[in-house]
Amino acid sequence: MTLEGPGFLLTVLSFLLVIGPLVFVHEMGHFLVGRYFGVHAETFSIGFGREIAGWTDKRGTRWKIGWLPLGGYVRFKGDMNPASQPTADWLALPAEERNKTFQAKPVWQRFLIVAAGPAINFVFAILIYIALFGSFGEPRTPPVIAGIQENSAAAAAGFEPGDRIVAIQGSRVERFEDIRTYVSLRPGQPLTFLVQREERRIELTGTPASHVMRDRFGNEAKIGLLGIAPGAPQFISLGPIETVVASFRHTADTLDTMVTAIWQIITGQRSVKEMAGPVKMAQISGQQASLGWLNLIEFMALISINLGFINLLPIPLLDGGHLLFYTIEAVRRKPLKPEAQEWAFRTGLAALLALMIFVTLNDLSSLGVWRQLGGLIG
Structure with missing residues (x-):
């Protein structure tokens, strides 16, 4: 509904x-x-x-x-x-x-x-x-897996609850939000994860499942899903310098997501139907x-x-x-x-x-x- x-x-x-x-x-x-x-x-x-x-x-x-x-x-x-x-x-x-x-x-x-x-x-x-x-405060969730969905891409790749994802494709991961952003843009693409499991680090390869997501308004978008659940989100109070650094980082991450999405549309990895114009932007506003x-x-x-x-x-x-x-x-x-x-x-x-x-x-x-x-x- x-x-x-x-x-x-x-x-x-x-x-x-x-x-x-x-x-x-x-x-x-x-x-x-x-x-x-x-x-x-x-x-x-x-x-x-x-x-x-x-x-x-x-x-x-x-x-x-x-x-x-x-x-x-x-x-x-x-x-x-x-x-x-x-x-x-x-x-x-x-x-x-x-x-x-x-x-x-x-x-x-x-x-x-x-x-x-x-x-x-x-x-x-x-x-x-x-x-x-x-x-x-800045919303942060530790990149630690709290749960794994049955028959998911994560289960097939060998992830376990308690695993901390350190990097994806060589890109450092600091928050669970980083995992969600990276994976959602790459449905059907094999990804290499560097995982901290207790006292050792291992590499796992997983292919995010392609999923059509519908928000509460009925808008649709194809995203990648790994099938992992985060822990409880936290809002971290930041000092003045940390606030500025986090704001720059968030802007850079958003820009990186846009560049990736545009490139995927150009190369055919993502449908041109996901492009939005002024009418759609007005609706989302x-x-x-x-x-x-x-x-x-x-x-x-x-x-x-x-x-x-x-x-x-x-x-x-x-x-x-x-x-x-x-x-x-x-x-x-x-x-x-x-x-x-x-x-x-x-x-x-x-x-x-x-x-x-x-x-x-x-x-x-x-x-x-x-x-x-x-x-x-x-």
Whole structure:
């Protein structure tokens, strides 16, 4: 039996509460570093499309909210085309005005301005974890097996209650949560475990069973299960330095999980149906909000890391695409030809639009929209 999902209004409000601040934080990273290097920002927008509210500050920056809340942007003075190449209008600017433009800055400053967006998303997630761990402690469960399910992968591999898992595939294990994360991403893959059993260490090989997990809202995901039970979870109070270290570690672990999942999708080890778009993210936002504000805040940290990671992918139009071109420019001591960059950005736009359409259709499919339409037509 699944839990009844949140209403439409709560879903929309929760989505806006998650995506709005994260887009603002991301774009503020670009804005602040650009301002530090003396680049004038003409527009700071949350959302795309027609402006529904806005104002102009004393520096001449137009702050506005667009009607489509699926992103945002900062338009710097002189950034007149996707490739940030000089144009006739830019060359016609007086020298003093031109010096305030994005294009006039050296490549290393442009690199830092662009990189600041994804970087501040990671910092924002770290700050959320610092607040959570500082207030409630870090959830930790010792990596000791308390029980083993009959006829499970763990039973077949020879695990015993009381075994302490020290490492998986050479990766050190400190908490039971590390085991769960690593195994869940690798259904059907043979894994080597280093186990501490009483006074000796042994190696065991186990293949996590593939299992379709359904949460209380009916969402499905394929995960790997070993069939081991943890002991009682503990919330460990941490000192200030330990809290910061744990927050960095948790962010890094989450990022590693995302990289692994994306790679598995690319290599065919995981279905593309598990990719989620804005519709699914809105649904999950509402579900987390219905569980409490702490769940929603933790979900916001997860999406902030995801936003930073996705924007670092070397795809034209994303921050990572710009960073790739700036790296090439720094190595070559000159930028790529405008035609090459224009072609790359057009290709990137087409790829992103195709991906957005795919994940949206995928979201609608996971919500059962096509099945319902088929029922109505039938």
